[in-house]
């Protein structure tokens with residue numbers, strides 16, 4: 001496997017490929033974990049950086065555009081990638097209803113990803129709220145396998161039963177949990193966790209916008225670099241339509257090409 | 270293999286399939302998915318004299334069989350296009366056209382004057398659906414007088430192929446088409462997006478920051494086909510048809526309604542390789558039915 005750091009994302013070729021569902025596990029009443037492999041066995045799985053996403057073609061009458069979904073994990077040995085999908089409406093439900101053997105068309109790899117991990121970034125904190133944990137698993141795995149850095153994950157959920165992929169996360173790092181009802185870990189929101197009393201080098205975050213904004217504020221106060229993965233509504237996913245823009249210090253930029261990951265210092269939050 | 274070549278005024282296209290402005294970036298965004306030189310041509314993003322930031326997010330909403338957009342002509346301006354983008358795309362073996370927009374007649378003319386240095390740009394498409402700042406924001410393209418005035422001014426400034434892109438948000442699109450033909454347009458393209466609106470009922474808010482926006486996609490196709498058919502009957506210049514084309518069958522609808530060429534817009538978002546599939550499907554249809562060229566089916570309705 002080529003070390004992720006040596007891949008230049010500007011020359012990463014994009015593909016539009018059919019994938020076959022290898023497995024679809026309903027890990028929660030609201031979430032499914034799909035494992036997919038290129039349908040054509042002679043096609044290799046494209047390189048994917050942590051934080052990049054795919055555009056899933058949804059083949060039903062109710063929706064029209066593709067749906068952007070983060071890459072949750074990549075298994076090079078088995079030529080598979082996985083997607084953690086939350087039931088948010090017709091499109092995500094269609095994806096969740098794919099069964100083993102079904103075909104799904106994906107455009108990938110899209111977006112910038114979390115970028116190179118600096119040598120000095122030896123105590124990273126990866127924060128995920130709800131389905132925002134999706135890109136954090138693959139990021140944590142790459143940090144652990146390629147940088148020999150054991151990251152810490154901070155997971156926020158409503159209740160113990162809503163904490164997703166706990167075992168998978170624990171494989172790659174230490175996991176801290178906050179639940180709103182106190183049924184697991186510390187009671188409260190991720191922003192109230194005691195992990196904020198410890199020293200971190202960079203905070204990586206994905207979740208609902210209010211959560212990301214609150215964490216950006218905490219990091220600002222502590223002068224900690226903070227990277228967030230945004231979920232703006234997308235049409236093309238390729239930088240062609242300019243529908244997905246976010247305001248930055250450089251003006252409006254496309255989240256699908258210059259993001260989805262942004263340094264919060266570049267945002268106007 | 271049937272003959273797919275078509276002419277728009279003096280402009281030769283290797284096939285009738287173009288891409289619609291604002292949906293295909295600068296072509297480069299699609300180079301991993303298709304060989305750009307297979308296209309009849311592509312029309313780059315709406316280009317204005319000065320850089321524009323466009324409208325606030327949210328700018329897009331999915332609607333039944335289509336989408337609303339309110340991008341608001343975000344672009345880095347014509348100078349940036351000429352110095353940074355044009356050199357990267359100019360040697361692609363296809364016709365590259367620039368979609369020109371402006372808030373005043375002087376803006377349109379200034380953009381055309383500047384584009385003259387780009388010797389590989391053989392055609393421009395003038396978007397007259399932009400708000401006319403002088404006339405209180407009413408689009409040039411919604412009155413015959415406004416459309417004629419822009420066309421006449423641009424015609425003076427640009428001697429290569431001039432295509433005028435018509436707005437469907439008018440009472441009689443044929444009158445507008447005749448007005449721009451009379452001022453020397455070489456071709457008209459239609460339709461631009463239809464003005465639409467959607468409301469998020471749960472949040473009790475409009476879906477777009479601008480409240481209203483432009484509807485595109487298959488939802489608009491029957492309207493577009495009707496308008497193309499009407500305009501083809503009303504003018505003698507070649508007509509470029511677009512609006513909701515998703516496949517070869519849809520493209521053939523426009524050609525049978527009288528269009529010389531077609532553009533593919535929103536469909537590029539769903540399948541980035543759709544354009545070359547459409548070329549192949551048109552060709553397959555002609556071969557299957559023993560037609561030697563598109564002229565045998567053009568305007569048969």
Ligand SMILES: Cc1cc2nc3c(=O)[nH]c(=O)nc-3n(C[C@H](O)[C@H](O)[C@H](O)COP(=O)(O)OP(=O)(O)OC[C@H]3O[C@@H](n4cnc5c(N)ncnc54)[C@H](O)[C@@H]3O)c2cc1C
Nearest residue numbers: 067068069070085086088089090091092134231233234260
């Ligand atoms: C880069 C990126 C990565 C993402 N990663 C994941 C992921 O790993 N897992 C996951 O479950 N979801 C992810 N999302 C969100 C996912 O794309 C939306 O939930 C999905 O598009 C909703 O579509 P729908 O048809 O199910 O719902 P719709 O009926 O279209 O909408 C339901 C609700 O979701 C909102 N929504 C619609 N489209 C989007 C969108 N593109 N982004 C955010 N909200 C949207 C709508 O405003 C509405 O409130 C990601 C989004 C982006 C931009």
Ligand SMILES: Cc1cc2nc3c(=O)[nH]c(=O)nc-3n(C[C@H](O)[C@H](O)[C@H](O)COP(=O)(O)O)c2cc1C
Nearest residue numbers: 289290291315338396460461485486512513534535
């Ligand atoms: C996101 C988006 C941006 C667009 N930008 C422009 C533009 O800059 N100039 C223009 O003349 N038309 C623009 N259009 C209109 C399209 O070129 C086309 O006329 C319209 O979308 C109908 O075709 P379609 O249904 O195939 O998309 C835009 C359309 C979309 C969806």
Ligand code: FES
Nearest residue numbers: 235237239242256
């Ligand atoms: S979704 Fe089209 S530019 Fe980002």
